[in-house]
Amino acid sequence: MRRALRADAERSVRAILEAAERVLAEDPGASMEQIAEAAGLARTTVHRRFANRQALIEALAASAKRQLTEAIEDARLDTAPPLVALHRATANTLRVKGAWRFTLGHPLADTALTTAVWSELNVRCLEFLARAQREGLLAPDADLEWTRRVYYALVGEALHESGADQDDPQDPDVLATLVVDTLLRGAGPRA
Numbered sequence: 001m002r003r004a005l006r007a008d009a010e011r012s013v014r015a016i017l018e019a020a021e022r023v024l025a026e027d028p029g030a031s032m033e034q035i036a037e038a039a040g041l042a043r044t045t046v047h048r049r050f051a052n053r054q055a056l057i058e059a060l061a062a063s064a065k066r067q068l069t070e071a072i073e074d075a076r077l078d079t080a081p082p083l084v085a086l087h088r089a090t091a092n093t094l095r096v097k098g099a100w101r102f103t104l105g106h107p108l109a110d111t112a113l114t115t116a117v118w119s120e121l122n123v124r125c126l127e128f129l130a131r132a133q134r135e136g137l138l139a140p141d142a143d144l145e146w147t148r149r150v151y152y153a154l155v156g157e158a159l160h161e162s163g164a165d166q167d168d169p170q171d172p173d174v175l176a177t178l179v180v181d182t183l184l185r186g187a188g189p190r191a
Contacts, residue, residue, distance in 0.1 A: 013049055015039040017063055020056055024109070025102040032056070054111075057103075061113040064100040068117065071096045072124065082132040083180070089128070090155065091176035097159055098172065105159075122148065137184070147183070154179045 019039035023030045032053060036046040050056040071092035077085045096104070103109045129144045129151075138147065158175040 009049075012039075012041060012045055013059075015041060016046055016049060016056070017060055020060060021100060021102055024060075024106070028102065028106055028108045057109055058111050058113060060100075060103040061109065061111045061117070064096070064103040065113060065117045067100070068093070068096045068104065068121070072121065077124065077128040078131070082128075082135050082137040085128065086132065086137070086183075087173075087176050087180050090179050091172045093155060094158055094172040094175050094179075097155070101159075125151070151179070151183050154182055 016035065016039045020035045023035050023038045027034075032046055032050075033043050035056070036043040039046065046056075050059060072089055074092055075085050075089035077089060079085075080088065103114070125148050126144055129138060129142075129147055132138050133140065133142060133144065138144075158170075158179050
């Protein structure tokens with residue numbers, strides 16, 4: 001069992017992870033020294049907490065997984081009305097993925113943990129879409145795997161549109177409404 005970190009060590013780890021996410025999102029090839037500088041810590045402090053770059057990336061993945069899992073659970077996919085759950089899950093996902101652009105979106109951040117996260121989320125998403133279909137939110141003949149893929153693409157485009165480099169990124173709730181509306185109604189004329 002791992003011993004709990006002292007409060008100052010926890011702050012250092014949090015500062016390192018936040019800096020690493022920011023720096024690596026801008027430059028995936030950034031060095032541990034650049035990350036230490038961005039965190040306002042000595043390089044030796046970063047190396048004391050994370051033996052190497054891979055250990056740091058795995059810690060990033062664990063933090064991102066925890067936050068993404070909590071965001072999806074907050075949507076209450078099993079109990080909330082499907083439209084409410086879909087909107088909440090979308091907005092929450094946009095918030096988390098927007099904050100973890102490197103860890104949840106860059107191939108260099110792929111680890112066994114991130115692969116497991118996406119596998120779990122794919123299953124969870126398909127279960128939710130099946131529920132939404134049973135409850136009439138989706139057409140009875142909708143291909144759920146295709147719907148999942150389109151939904152993920154829409155979320156990806158919403159993230160791209162809101163851009164981390166913008167001074168005033170769009171509100172995740174506004175983007176979620178756009179994603180959900182496009183998923184459920186497409187771009188055709190409204191009847």
